Amino acid sequence: MSLAVSHSGSAGSKLPARLAPAVLVSAPASGHGKTTVVAALARRLSRAGLDVRVFKTGPDFLDPAWHELASGHTVHNLDLWMTGEDDIRRRLYDAAGQADLILVEGVMGLYDGEPSAAEMAHRLGLPVLAVIDASSMTGTFGALAHGLRTWLPGLRWAGALANRVASPRHAELLASACQRPGADQPTMDAHSGNDSKPASIAHRQADSQPSGTPAEEGPDSTGEGTRSDFLGSVFRNAAFAMPARHLGLIPANELADARQKLDAAADALEGTVLGSLDRETLQRWNTCFLPPEGPGHIAPASQPLAGRTIAIARDAAFAFIYPSNLEVLQALGATLTFFSPLADDPLPACDAVWLPGGYPELHAEQLSACRRLPETLRAHIEADRPVWAECGGMLPLFEQMRHDERDWPMWGILPGSIEFGKRAAGLGMQQLAWPPVSADADLNAPAA
Incomplete structure (x- = not known):
């Protein structure tokens, strides 16, 4: 959709601001079902002929696979730290030109992490829809919804959806919990002791949010002065339960019944506010996205990889690939070719190899039996050509892998063996400076 408001881009061209319904789906914590709800809503609206574009906050390869199947579109990751605000705004602006x-x-809970999902929503002017696992609560549901809505003054609010509800009576109690007297009163600013500015006023200050602002505020978009927070109940149903393993959900392409699960989840929204959404009612979430100030997503001054071919492993064992990284390589001029280690494909003719992460340990027997790929990969390395192996992509390069109490001989390109521990040693994003700097250097300091 496009709103007829002109704006000067980087080259002085007049580009229209774009108006499109948008919402950020979050929760009090991980495990409340936000991935299922996002996939269900994308599937339901896509079935009805609407164009739904889905994005995932944070570094995640698994949830996007479900969202791609549900929406029929590539899913990109948004992260204020990893990709930066400019990239986020450009991607959302592009999506707003096509999406219904x-x-x-x-990612995680609404206020977890730094920067949090709430901070992203606040900066971009996106309303927040909270999914709350209500399986073991009634009145506390209302308190949680109220707290999530009011903790950050000025946060747009779309409402709270109860998930894993036991019965119609349970649903009634949850709805009542969102209608307690005083639930819609403005909160006090914890730092100043003064009444915080109502969100409906703060959102109209477009100058404070240069892009991604609410187009028109009203009771349904902020929740101020209304009792419209409750979006309904999704009842417990094993038909759309998404199975998981140690790193998260099992990717949709590994499940024969993935589409049936998505359809069951989409049907489960019937009877909720989300189940009655259409192009007209979606306008409650309208957000105005201004055109980017700088060049497009990827606008390299030159193509240093022109004429170079990069061979990329891609199959069930090597699947952790961000679509944005493929875009970057192609924009830099590289030709991309793909091969399957599980099929023991010989290495294609190439100038460099990328072995991405994934689940090689789940396919240890097949990888152990590979003969053609290790031989051609070793020849590639002996020819002094580069290999980039990350996370799980590095594991088959060693001499041996131990998994589930079994030892599997691997490709023997690197000395040593791999053994899996009982639990993850750590999780989080890190920043690397290159060329290397001293250990006490400030990695966040601007470059000289």
């Missing part, structure tokens, strides 16, 4: 709805799935 933009869905952004948050």
Whole structure:
């Protein structure tokens, strides 16, 4: 959708601001079902002929696979730290030119992490829809919804959806919990002791949010002065339960019944506010996205990889690939070719090899039996050509892998063996400076 408001881009061209319904789906914590709800809503609206574009907050390869199947579109990751605000705004602006709805799935809880999903929503002017696992609560549901809505003054609010509800009576109690007297009163600013500015006023200050602002505020978009927070109940149903393993959900392409699960989840939204959404009612979430100030997503001054071919492993064992990274390599001029280690494909003719992460340990027997790929990969390395192996992509390069109490001989390109521990040693994003700097250097300091 496009709103007829001109704006000067980087070259002085007049580009229209774009108006599109958008919502960020979050939760009090991980495990409340936000991925299922995002995929269900994308599937339901896509079945009805609407164009839904989905984004995932944070570094995640697994949830986007479900969202791609549900929406029929590539899913990109948004992260204020990893990709930066400019990239986020450009991607959302592009999506707003095509989408009937933009869905952004948050990561962890709404206020968890730095920067949090709430901070992203606040900066971009996106309303927040909270998915709350209500399986073991009634009145506390209302308190949680109220707290999530009011903790950050000025946060747009779309409402709270109860998930894993036991019965119609349970649903009634949850709805009542969102209608307690005083639930819609403005909160006090914890730092100043003064009444915080109502969100409906703060959102109209477009100058404070240069892009991604609410187009028109009203009771349904902020929740101020209304009792419209409750979006309904999704009842427990094993038919759309998404199975998981140690790193998260099992990717949709590994499940024969993935589409059936998505359809069951989409049907489960019937009877909720989300189940009655269409192009007209989606306008409650309208957000105005201004055109980017700088060049497009990827505008390299030159193509240093022109004439170079990069061979990329891609199959069930090597699947952790961000679409944006493929875009970057192609924009830099590289030709990309793909091969399957599980099929023991010989290495294609190439100038460099990328072995991405994934689940090689789940396919240890097949990888152990490979003969053609290790031989051609070793020849590639002996010819002094580069290999980039990351995370799980590095594991088959060693001499041996131990998994589930079994030892599997691997490709023997690197000395040593791999053994899996009982639990993850750590999780989080890190920043690397290159060329290397001293250990006490400030990695966040601007470059000289």
